[in-house]
Amino acid sequence: MHEMALVGNVVDIVVEHATVAQAKEVISVKLRIGELRDIVDDMMEKCFRYVAHGTVAENSILIIEKVPIVLCCNECNTTLHMKLHTAQSTQTICSKCGKSNFKILQGKELYVEDIEII
């Protein structure tokens, strides 16, 4: 339930850009969200609806693009994908060398990608 903590910033960015572009209305808002952020899409949508109420983005459609998690093994440089909420995510080991020492290449994104306005 940390979606509410994040959605305020989303609405601020959208309203700021829509205002600069003199938009009458925001039609859609596209977000790019890394799987590691563990965002529940439905909850994000509900929170967005609540916070965007009364703004130029009030009737916009929220589009969420998920970015898969990709890790790189610090021991042997192998890249591997990880899925949250699976046995793998609680015991991630490198498929090549068996160690569990990683850096995150992608999956932590949280971007407002673009907006469609009229």
Place this chain on the structure above:
Amino acid sequence: MDSVRVIEIKKSIFEDNDLEARKLRNKLKNRKTFLINLMSSPGSGKTTTLKAVCRKLKDEMKIGIMEADIDSTVDAEAMAKEGVRSIQLHTGGMCHLDAGMTEQGLVEIKDEELDFVVLENVGNLVCPAEFDTGAAKNVSILSVPEGDDKPLKYPLMYQVADLLIINKIDTASFFDFDFEACEKAAKMRNPDIKIIKISAKTGEGIDELCDWIRNEVKAWNA
């Protein structure tokens, strides 16, 4: 009919906060104020740990504690009794603090007069981990009764923590807490995490924690 225009933004929703946090960190570096962001679930012993630390360190450095809670002033009052400067920050329902709120607190506590300031974040293992507060170091407390699997369940908290304090080790015989499994899981989230085991109640491990603070304060001011 108005034509639809697409505006490319590609802006991280953390961008403004990250920028404010970086500025605040630079300011604190120049003022030689070492700020830690202390995070944990409610009831892990943040305030009790701070009391134990303040008793040992208050004669050698000027300490300030900023207690963030949704409501009440019980924590700030408890810290004031220990003879350290303390203020209560009310988040007004917010589940976390960001760099802007931290900076407001620092103005109120007059951080320029202090060597070591602790921001006691809202008790929550999720949202506080998302926002950079501008602190020099992130510290997370995990207490034995909560279970050794917290680093598996709340990945981000342990990724962002520089120091993990395992508290209430005096209760270990009552719980099936596997220290080795906990440390392994925390290191999987963050290979560089430092781990110190303490009991704020009995005082075990508090000297090691105070040494960590002394060294970090020294490194920050170098």
